[in-house]
Amino acid sequence: MNAQLQPTGSAYFIASETETSERHTLSVLVDNEPGVLARVIGLFSGRGYNIDSLTVSETEHQKHLSRITIATRGTPHVLLQIKHQLERLVPVHRVNDLTVISRSQGQEAPLERELALVKVAGAGNDRVEALRLAEAFKAKVSDATTEHFVFEITGKSSKIDQFIAIMQPLGLVEVCRTGVAAMNRGPQGM
Amino acid sequence: MSNAGNDTGRREMTGAEMVVQALKDNGVEHIFGYPGGAVLPIYDELFQQEDVQHILVRHEQGAGHAAEGYARSTGKAGVMLVTSGPGATNAVTPLQDALMDSIPLVCISGQVPTSLIGSDAFQECDTIGITRPCTKHNWLVRDVNELSQVLHQAFHVATTGRPGPVVVDIPKDVQFAKGMYTPPQQAPRTSYAPKMQGDMEAIRQAVALMASAKRPILYTGGGVINSGTEASHLLRELVQLTDFPITSTLMGLGSYPASGKNWLGMLGMHGTYEANMAMHDCDVMVCIGARFDDRITGRLDAFSPHSKKIHIDIDPSSLNKNVQVDIPILGDIGMVLEDMVRLWRATTKTDKNVLKPWWELIDRWRSRDSLAYTKNDDVIMPQYAIERLYELTKTRDTYITTEVGQHQMWAAQHYGFEKPNRWMTSGGLGTMGYGLPAALGVQIAHPDALVIDIAGDASVQMTMQEMSAAVQYNAPIKIFILNNQYMGMVRQWQQLLHGNRLSSSYTEAMPDFVLMAQAFGAHGIRCEKPGDLDAAIQEMIDVKKPVLFDCRVANLANCFPMIPSGKAHNEMLLPDEATDEVVANAIDAAGRQLV
Numbered sequence: 001m002n003a004q005l006q007p008t009g010s011a012y013f014i015a016s017e018t019e020t021s022e023r024h025t026l027s028v029l030v031d032n033e034p035g036v037l038a039r040v041i042g043l044f045s046g047r048g049y050n051i052d053s054l055t056v057s058e059t060e061h062q063k064h065l066s067r068i069t070i071a072t073r074g075t076p077h078v079l080l081q082i083k084h085q086l087e088r089l090v091p092v093h094r095v096n097d098l099t100v101i102s103r104s105q106g107q108e109a110p111l112e113r114e115l116a117l118v119k120v121a122g123a124g125n126d127r128v129e130a131l132r133l134a135e136a137f138k139a140k141v142s143d144a145t146t147e148h149f150v151f152e153i154t155g156k157s158s159k160i161d162q163f164i165a166i167m168q169p170l171g172l173v174e175v176c177r178t179g180v181a182a183m184n185r186g187p188q189g190m
Numbered sequence: 191m192s193n194a195g196n197d198t199g200r201r202e203m204t205g206a207e208m209v210v211q212a213l214k215d216n217g218v219e220h221i222f223g224y225p226g227g228a229v230l231p232i233y234d235e236l237f238q239q240e241d242v243q244h245i246l247v248r249h250e251q252g253a254g255h256a257a258e259g260y261a262r263s264t265g266k267a268g269v270m271l272v273t274s275g276p277g278a279t280n281a282v283t284p285l286q287d288a289l290m291d292s293i294p295l296v297c298i299s300g301q302v303p304t305s306l307i308g309s310d311a312f313q314e315c316d317t318i319g320i321t322r323p324c325t326k327h328n329w330l331v332r333d334v335n336e337l338s339q340v341l342h343q344a345f346h347v348a349t350t351g352r353p354g355p356v357v358v359d360i361p362k363d364v365q366f367a368k369g370m371y372t373p374p375q376q377a378p379r380t381s382y383a384p385k386m387q388g389d390m391e392a393i394r395q396a397v398a399l400m401a402s403a404k405r406p407i408l409y410t411g412g413g414v415i416n417s418g419t420e421a422s423h424l425l426r427e428l429v430q431l432t433d434f435p436i437t438s439t440l441m442g443l444g445s446y447p448a449s450g451k452n453w454l455g456m457l458g459m460h461g462t463y464e465a466n467m468a469m470h471d472c473d474v475m476v477c478i479g480a481r482f483d484d485r486i487t488g489r490l491d492a493f494s495p496h497s498k499k500i501h502i503d504i505d506p507s508s509l510n511k512n513v514q515v516d517i518p519i520l521g522d523i524g525m526v527l528e529d530m531v532r533l534w535r536a537t538t539k540t541d542k543n544v545l546k547p548w549w550e551l552i553d554r555w556r557s558r559d560s561l562a563y564t565k566n567d568d569v570i571m572p573q574y575a576i577e578r579l580y581e582l583t584k585t586r587d588t589y590i591t592t593e594v595g596q597h598q599m600w601a602a603q604h605y606g607f608e609k610p611n612r613w614m615t616s617g618g619l620g621t622m623g624y625g626l627p628a629a630l631g632v633q634i635a636h637p638d639a640l641v642i643d644i645a646g647d648a649s650v651q652m653t654m655q656e657m658s659a660a661v662q663y664n665a666p667i668k669i670f671i672l673n674n675q676y677m678g679m680v681r682q683w684q685q686l687l688h689g690n691r692l693s694s695s696y697t698e699a700m701p702d703f704v705l706m707a708q709a710f711g712a713h714g715i716r717c718e719k720p721g722d723l724d725a726a727i728q729e730m731i732d733v734k735k736p737v738l739f740d741c742r743v744a745n746l747a748n749c750f751p752m753i754p755s756g757k758a759h760n761e762m763l764l765p766d767e768a769t770d771e772v773v774a775n776a777i778d779a780a781g782r783q784l785v
Contacts, residue, residue, distance in 0.1 A: 031381055034330070039322060046323050077510070084507035090327040090347055093381040 019075035122171030199373035206231035212341035226273025228300025254284020259628030275313030290618025326354030334369030351384030388521030403474035412441030413479015421524035448606035463560035470759035492758035593649030596678035623652030707738035
């Protein structure tokens, strides 16, 4: 039987989403204590939010503070909810929507950087070409034998995407990316 | 360091002693719990003192709901104590229940010794992992020297801001270990600081908007009750000053008296016609401590389309979550209402004539009498049972708890609540089995009060075992069962949506509740005729024992009025229009496509 004609029915009311999704980068300052990352990730999965990229590291050792950078996607309404839901977590000190702040400062986007290690193996022309392109991308050679290179590249995620795509036919073996580190431009701190 | 007590209260003691000391220092008089291997040291300490009384339940879920009932009826934190593994997993339902209804609940759980954590030890579970999404915060304490501060912090987090449940998980070796106890301090962690005072500019704008309203409404919720009794006083003052009509969610009943002349009754899916129509047609809506839940709003895109909305809430994530509002005010309800009342007095002269046409319209809706039902001389109508229960108990200080289902809605519709903290029900999570243990908790907090659980025959069987605890502690709770032999609300939805195919909603083997009462050592009453009802209820009130009251009601009565799914506030299904055919076709194809 046609599921459309014989629907299940419900006790819930659901309005269709009309706003369009945007990608935003959030900075979350948290107490560096066990389980804090699980709380943040659990909140995203439990409430159905997206995570495009996530990085975390202790940034102020004395104060036991860590900074989590999350690239997420949602409608402006959902993005505001994400910020408020994060602020509700007890170990969370501050949440900044870097994208919103950068726009309010007249900039297109916050300062975002990512680091990647890219292993390429091969010989002959491919090898020469890989090295030449790496120089063009200002990637460093961090490890090498006569059969391979490990390039270390830093930059915007889009630049790294491009570099990896170019290395693909030249003997790309593996890639490791750190995820996005980000902050707003200008003299103010978080 | 010395072992003797000194001025600051710092003393060396074991972890288990610290638990009991922290309970005392945080003003706890009763806790609800169930012993087991991983909490034996704490039980040993409880045994050797008399300040904190332990109430032994029969299942950890019962401990949680009892602590919730205790908390809701007193405004203090409820405390439960459970062992590791199954003790902790059984606590999950009340924790989530408390999270959704914003109830301060402190759960202390035992854990296997730290050296065994992660080894799949006997009665081990990842309590912190399991309870992380169903608590406001939780802690695993690995160092006895941190235990006292964590416990104090747990009480602070549970009771401040938007209240909620917390878990403190204590491994058994930490309970035995000796360390330094420090008393509660006024230095909460820096990352947690709920904003209490509302923004004055926003409050000024709100008062100006309210003063300009021609068709205003106050829509209040559980936040008013959570803010404390002073908030309810201020709310009443605001209603008196403004002469605005007022409605409330299920959770907020009692903050404004049901006998008050501005009272419209509850709103939402099973709310009154006048409350929902007024919500739909108002020009200024003031939402106070409610959260625009889906049971309240009906179809979101048709929700109160012509109103400016003011929303007061202590939780920033509640503001603009489901409904965009014009003036959000972040802060404690009591504090914001105080500012509002003061500002209204100073700036606004109420001209009651302005609201006259609005009140006339409301009175027309009221005359529709949407809670009416067909009386019957042979069979007890469930609405009639609640009405009689109300009439015979209204002169007493009565506390009502409920389970979840039709009886819960009938209780909310037909029992009049005059004071806050008198109504304990599971709203957000909708936990069948909440009411009986909650009544136990309420009775422990108010030993001389009349405490009644308005129950359904299906729900009450989920936590029936706590009758045994009620008998043990001489808690004379009255379990008033509206027995229609069905899971009534499930059946009602099956009639509405599933072609009246009553799949598993009829209980073919119903226990004899009177015999069951006797087996527990409680008192059993059965009533089948409307003519006998008053005498039977009076007997229930007079008996100084726990009572199971088997009230046989009309089997197929349904709960109206009702907003069918996919419909707006002004498309209610009223009882006199709800013929079988209308019921079967109430929800159109669009409404049925929802989850």
